[in-house]
Amino acid sequence: MEIKVDVISRETIKPSSPTPHHLRTHKLSSRDQRATFLYSPVVLFYARSAIHAISGGDGGDGDKYDDLFHDISHRLKVSLSETLTHFYPLAGRLKNNLSVDCNDEGIDFFEARVINDCGVSDILERPSVQGMVPLAPPEPTDYNNAPLLRVQVNFFPCGGVAITVEVSHKISDGPSYSLFMKAWSEIALGSPNTVVPDFNAVSSRFPPIEDFPVTSLTFSGKGPKVVTKKFVIDASKIADLKSKTASASVPQPTRVEAVTALFWKCALVASRSRFGGTRKSYMLKGAINLRSKLIPPLPKHSFGNVVGMFQIIIDKDDDDYESEVTDMSGLVCKMRKGVEEAIMQNNNLSNKATPQVKKEYEMEVYYHTSRFSVYEADFGWGKPTWWGIVGQASIRPPGMAVVDTRDGKGVEIWLTLIEEDMAIVEANQELLYYASPNRAAL
Template identity: 55%
Template sequence: MEKDIEVEIVARETIKPSSPTPHHLRTHKLSFRDQVSPFRYVSVAFFYVANTIAAKTDEKYEGMVIFSQRLKVSLSETLTHFYPLAGRLRDNLLVNCNDEGVDFLEARVINYSLSDILERPKTEGIGPLCPIKPIDYYKAPLLLVQVNFFRCSGVVISLTISHKIADGVTFAAFMKAWSDMALGSPCTVVPDFSAASSRFPPRENIPIGSYTINETSQKIVRNRFVVDASKIADLKAKVASANVPQPTRVEAVTALVWKCAVAASKSRSRSRFGGSPRPYALMGAVNMRSRLVPPLPKYCFGNVTGMFWAMLDKDDHESQATDDLPSLVYQLRKRIEESSKGNKMGLNGDDMELYSQTSWCGFPIYQVDFGLGKPTWVSIVGKGGPIGIVLMDTRDGEGVEILLILFEEAMALCEADQELLAFASPNPSVLSKN
């Protein structure tokens, strides 16, 4: 991908719930966890190569119209069940479930075939395939959809969703429900809206979370790496220890990538700034639905997450950890377990280099079938920071795809890190495994 993707927006529509939201459901209170979530939108793109849209030129337009209509009807039906998504935020306290609806855009891709994009995919370059992220968080839709049609009959369905009211689990549940509706299948997703009333009641005057980057003058870049299923077992064996004899693939990959990122940052700091490097912290989200006692429903709507913190080079001996992989995995395991207990660590963000960690592994995103078959590739789309690691399943559900976000100089060092490259391939073709 050497040039920007060009798209032409050919239609724009507002999709509302198929049935009006009942009066007694017109106010959806944000939970405390929603309130402290940042005002930001997350974009995710689903790429479909094999599909049932007619390939012949004289039939293609009709096929696109029929497919778009199916998406819009099923989206409307799905919004009836996920009705807060069709509302508008108010005062960081609630969603006014007024059925104003969500944006639905149809676009034609002018200058690329889908295979061109998937041969050497770059998440920073596919932004035009996604709806533009709103900046007026209170007046804008909480969900925007863009359906992109390619000349080769490929399709990319992208969604931009407000993180203020939805975490990754909520997003995946919505996508499963929508694809079930589009296929005419029985929908097994029943969203639960009890988080605010049962566990995390909202509070007045809550400061809104934000992502800040201390070194704003430094360019931040994103690169994709893939750990194939064939390498996962070897990596797990390398990071296993008596403390964690059976590490998960997420723990193993996180430890590997974070170790390499910190090593790159230390080298960069010595050459650029001199002196001693700051401590390094890794902050990640943990799905709390099944960890709470008693647990919340699987499809509990909203941000139902706890946070874990892992540290390197912290001054106090109790929190200090070495950077060998088994020790990192052990620390990750401990910190994730502590997140269930609500334990917190006192951290000063000005005195450390902070990395975020997000894992979508295990989410059924590759089961989203709108009648086009399963997606060939699914990717989170964006530019810039915060610096950190995003993990997703590969299409077979066994490997791990890494989106690494670092300062440009540190990224160049990571790209040459032999320990990372022993397990992770830099930006391989999506098509080679399908």
């Protein structure tokens, strides 16, 4: 089901207190400079039952329902304003890819009504990228005047609320996003704020580079048709998969290593099938949170882009090419070695980008597993029933994102592939033994 919304209001939310003069300039790190401005939109779904529990009713009265939505929106805006006082760079504007002018211009806040005659429960029955709540504002075309944070609260006519929060990747990675969401939800609840972000640690470790070229605003929409599908692997299947991918070199694979190896193998099989084995080289690139892995480590609340990329390469000229493609335990060993090498390179403290060799097939994988799960984002009406990624452009094809399930024991995999490759992957019996496609999120 394609969801449509009608925007009923747009306003600017500014920090509740002015940013002091000595904090007006937030220096970007060289990691930030390399990042695209592209927003990373995430949507949190709150079920009807949770929303109406705070009003003591079922929302049958239209006026009462409107009052409830007004109260929700008001709480979000007030707490967001206070949170921006602590996360003041998010309310500023980018300045020539060198810094953020923390001028308190604010962030965009949209209120929208879902036009479809449905509730959050209808979305959760068959969650998909196509069924996500769309974002009302278009992507900006001017870096220096675009807000670094945008929020859209969406009200469903048949019950429930979805909150879309998108932060520019220019100044934020996944862990930074989690820091902001944790602080915002604590402030909304009136709880003690346990998050004190450090905005200087990253640029001190990785200073900005003068005259660094601005990266592309968005991914190109050109090319073959791509699709994004969701798969779920439960804890019991993860245990089986970890056992299967274990080896003498890596006797205890992590769950993300095991899951990545499975989907990487299936994607390779699909690509080789479509091209008849004519492709000569394959590359897997994955993100690593470097905060605790740098020497010395960065503070855990460091805000900015502190993500490194590991890579593994499989060449057809390799003597063990066939086993490299099909042996998941071997893929896990390659990943473990790739991560170790990436950590060593990042501890070199060099501003030089790691040389990248373009391969015929490259897949990127991102991990959204965190000590603070987005599932903990309670603004006063309970924790989200589910959260997901908005838009095909959020995952560059071919690519995937690995996120926690609500219970924290399983994982969801959002896989983006060329349509023909996806059809082959969806029919892969080994993958289907472990993963359930498009399972309901209720």
